[in-house]
Amino acid sequence: MQSDLFASPTENLLPYDGEVFYFKSFLPKEDANRYLNLLKQEIEWKQEPIKIFGKEVMQPRLTALYGNPNKVYRYSGIEMLPLPWNDFLMDIKERIEGIAQAEFTHVLLNYYRDGQDSMGWHRDNELSLGKTPTIASVSFGAVREFQMRYYQDKSKKVKLPLEDGSLLLMSGLSQQFWEHQIPKTSKSLPARINLTFRKIIT
Numbered sequence: 001m002q003s004d005l006f007a008s009p010t011e012n013l014l015p016y017d018g019e020v021f022y023f024k025s026f027l028p029k030e031d032a033n034r035y036l037n038l039l040k041q042e043i044e045w046k047q048e049p050i051k052i053f054g055k056e057v058m059q060p061r062l063t064a065l066y067g068n069p070n071k072v073y074r075y076s077g078i079e080m081l082p083l084p085w086n087d088f089l090m091d092i093k094e095r096i097e098g099i100a101q102a103e104f105t106h107v108l109l110n111y112y113r114d115g116q117d118s119m120g121w122h123r124d125n126e127l128s129l130g131k132t133p134t135i136a137s138v139s140f141g142a143v144r145e146f147q148m149r150y151y152q153d154k155s156k157k158v159k160l161p162l163e164d165g166s167l168l169l170m171s172g173l174s175q176q177f178w179e180h181q182i183p184k185t186s187k188s189l190p191a192r193i194n195l196t197f198r199k200i201i202t
């Protein structure tokens with residue numbers, strides 16, 4: 001992992017079975033603010049239903065998918081066809097590909113309108129991402145706690161706040177062995193937007 005160019009040199013946050021690196025100040029504040037406004041205004045946000053144990057429920061957040069055309073992405077029982085890349089998403093993607101030393105085909109966007117919006121425990125282990133996907137997660141706006149727990153012993157946890165303009169890189173075995181979530185909070189918080197860049201290989 002190349003980290004010498006960045007303000008916060010990074011160490012693996014996972015004790016075993018996977019890699020997670022955190023770059024607290026990945027984007028300068030002005031850039032992060034500019035992107036947050038563009039994301040709020042230019043993205044086609046939707047609230048989509050998902051299937052949980054065969055039952056359709058609304059996701060507690062807004063979502064969107066952008067990426068290379070003509071590839072359906074299956075995610076939590078729903079199929080999404082990506083919208084085409086726009087200029088600023090392409091911009092962010094290229095900034096991340098440099099540091100991640102990886103290439104991405106899609107970005108999944110999540111809009112947490114306030115502290116009540118959330119994402120439950122899951123792994124990003126769809127077959128279409130391969131066995132050891134590199135997933136790059138950039139955060140904008142409100143700071144929310146990101147929690148990870150070991151799949152086979154859910155008492156083993158790693159937590160960290162994801163800050164405005166930060167980058168979290170998950171790679172190696174992390175999606176096989178660790179789940180993650182963004183829990184609800186009763187704190188009154190403004191909006192947070194998170195982008196996870198992925199590479200669909202099949």
Ligand SMILES: O=C(O)CCC(=O)C(=O)O
Pocket residue numbers: 108110119124137139146162180181182194196
């Ligand atoms: O909002 C976040 O930080 C997490 C998003 C996430 O886990 C996902 O999109 O799969």
Ligand SMILES: [Fe+2]
Pocket residue numbers: 122123124180
């Ligand atoms: Fe995820």
